[in-house]
Amino acid sequence: MLKGKKIDAFFKRKRGDSVDEPTATEAMPIQPTNCVQPPLLLLEFEQHGPHPSMPQQQGQSHQTQTNEVLFQGIEFLQRDPALRPQIWQYPPNQRDDVRRAYLKLGIMQPRLQNYKAYGPEGRKRRFKYDWFKDFPSWLEYSEDSHRAYCFYCFLFGKNKNKKGGSDVFTVRGFVNWKKVHDGKKCAFLNHIGSEPCSEHNNATKACHDFLNQQGHLENVVAVGNQRDIERNQLRVKVSIAAVKWLTTQSCAFRGHDETPDSKNRGNFIELLKLLAEFNPEIAEVILENAPYSSK
Structure with a gap:
């Protein structure tokens, strides 16, 4: 800080202020050394209230918001x-x-x-x-x-x-x-x-x-998931039915050669193929038509 300059000399006084500048002959009051004066801006805030540019209180915020239009019919x-x-x-x-x-x-x-x-x-x-x-x-x-x-x-x-x-x-x-x-x-x-x-x-x-709400992504995914669930359930039901029949008849499950090129792939697979011949829906979900590890 420059010598001889006071802190309030850097703030421009407002027009109409009644505070007079002290003359050279007037004695300035001596402030105690252990007291800290509040900043001038804080004093002005306490006397005149918040500055217009400062945000309003929480209770007054609804007055500045855009009025919504309610749909009544x-x-x-x-x-x-x-x-x-x-x-x-x-x-x-x-x-x-x-x-x-x-x-x-x-x-x-x-x-x-x-x-x-x-x-x-x-x-x-x-x-x-x-x-x-x-x-x-x-x-x-x-x-x-x-x-x-x-x-x-x-x-x-x-x-x-x-x-x-x-x-x-x-x-x-x-x-x-x-x-x-x-x-x-x-x-x-x-x-x-x-x-x-x-x-x-x-x-x-x-x-x-x-x-086109039926073509909405959520509806498409829901329909696809439901179709996959139904196909998986049909595949399991057919497999369980084949296992129950072979168990009841005390028949072996596996065959000597279960590759797709084999003429006799075993009782279990051959029974599934027999059921698929009479039901196209079963044929679409079992064996080679089954996805990934469901084969």
Whole structure:
């Protein structure tokens, strides 16, 4: 520290402070050497409360959080694309129910006598109903905002940052009709994207997977596991039945040559082959058709 400088000289006083600077003739009070003065910032915190930039108390945190929209039933859903809440505004445990409800209600494609025109005087353009025929599965129109929206991106879009125009077809709505059917610059085609992993195509695939619940990975694995269990059970039942019959008849199990090329592979294997001739389901699960060590 520089000589002659006090600690409070490095802090800029606030405007309106009533503390006067001591003159050279005034005697400064002598502080005891065994006392430590609290930092100036701590004193200011105790006098004026927490700084505005500091986080709020735990009891006040709910006031700053985004208000969630609760799903109360399909009859209470807002159909208009410009007025409906976004999917990510619903609680996570209700979003699939909301998606099913909107899929049941269907896409919003109203047929109006006159669509609202946008643009400068003399060059105003309107939405055309024929565009629904070109993009029948996802293109929507709002009668409230008179803008176009994407049904798939609304249901399964994951971009909530609202940067780079990513929310045009979900939140703000598209209204620049001049860029529709403008060759490679067509706004609707650009929204779909040329890449298979574009945001719109990913949302479309997610919607198709959502509708195809039977093809869900969990269901496929469950069906496969159940089929393997049934095949294993049938293989064991046939083997037990052959063992019981040979034991009852006091017959030998093994043969002299049990290789697949042998003409007589022993009583046990030959009995299994006999049962397989009369039951195709048994033939599919025993001997050479059995997996791995089950042979």
